[in-house]
Amino acid sequence: MPTGRRERKKAATRQKIADAALRLFLEQGYDAVGIRDVAAEADVAVTTLFSHFASKEALVFEQDEDFEQRLTRAVTDRAPHEPLIPALRHEIQALVRHCTADSVAPIWRMIDASPALRKYEESMRLRHAESLATAIAADPDLSVTPTAARAIARFVIDAYSLAREATDPQAAVGEIFQMIEAAWVVTCPSANSTGTARP
Amino acid sequence: MPTGRRERKKAATRQKIADAALRLFLEQGYDAVGIRDVAAEADVAVTTLFSHFASKEALVFEQDEDFEQRLTRAVTDRAPHEPLIPALRHEIQALVRHCTADSVAPIWRMIDASPALRKYEESMRLRHAESLATAIAADPDLSVTPTAARAIARFVIDAYSLAREATDPQAAVGEIFQMIEAAWVVTCPSANSTGTARP
DNA sequence: ACCGTAACACTAACCGTTAGGGTTTTGAAC
DNA sequence: GTTCAAAACCCTAACGGTTAGTGTTACGGT
Known part of the structure; x- marks a missing residue:
């Protein structure tokens, strides 16, 4: 219309x-x-x-909805029976690669330099984690408790946040996702091993 | 003097x-x-x-340094060879019990109702996680990478935050710490199993 | 051609926070 | 005791983000 x-x-x-x-x-x-x-x-x-x-900080995080959507879609749009954690790891790897690229590096340097922007980013991440938790909890292939879904969602967001600040972001993603994979496995006793390939 | x-x-x-x-x-x-x-x-x-x-919000979180110190001391002051994760779980359980007590419930209801306070609390948690990560990384009994220490610290803080909001906070602590235990084990292949007793 | 409304502008304020500059209280040195 | 520096406090005025109130213009559907 x-x-x-x-x-x-x-x-x-x-x-x-x-x-x-x-x-x-x-x-x-x-x-x-x-x-x-x-x-x-x-x-x-x-x-x-x-x-x-909505605020001065929002001017900087202009397209944060992309971030949120990419994460939830990584969960909802994955192939049937495709395991959850590797799909999320793949998406986080792409996001980290994107935000550590040279073209946007000055922006992130600016963000890291301003307490106001850091604070705003943190509260954004809470929203993202909640969205991701909802997507995970809604997946019929997975039978997780709401608490476990929220926990995994936070861990994944943490992985993104920590990797951004690490000296070797890609390696950090791998390292943290090994931990997330282990945490995930104990939530569903009937789960298959999903292979967190890292040589 | x-x-x-x-x-x-x-x-x-x-x-x-x-x-x-x-x-x-x-x-x-x-x-x-x-x-x-x-x-x-x-x-x-x-x-x-x-x-x-320092700010209007700080009026509400008057004694947040207690929180930080209790967490880091749970790491630094534990008995020799006492496993890390159960010590942290015990401390988080106490903290959650404390902040869900009836006497302070109205305060937390007020916090949850105000976006400004939620935002402030979130940035506080990041500081707490960083302190905790430092304490974990500094423990000579544990040999973890800085990234793993930071990740575990965040997970622990997440556990606190999620448990506070859960319908059964104590159960949530138990559930999430099972996941943290699993995540912890994969960081140090030579670790002993630590028994996350939950019937 | 007409009307409702979405987008925009202007003014004036509110509120958290800080700078600048002054006064009183305190602890200690003499 | 007197004296002195610093700490704690007060007041005024402002700054910067944010919003309410009140128009004005430009668009889109009828």
């Missing part, structure tokens, strides 16, 4: 704001740039900015 | 502020009470309040 021009203009405004924000943040530092600066640079009113982004 | 009156007066002021804050928060709700209200109720200046507490 919704045709097009309005939505295109809205999306353009949102993008214009996000671009302006990221540019200023990287140029001058997150804390040195005020909301009023961003709004001026994007040529919109402050209230307009806040109608597109 | 530091004798006494000054410190006693300072501690008294701090306590007066914390008491006033908690009273107002529980009466009227965290978000409905402003810093200026708390300062007025405690009969101190706003700047004085902030010289005792």
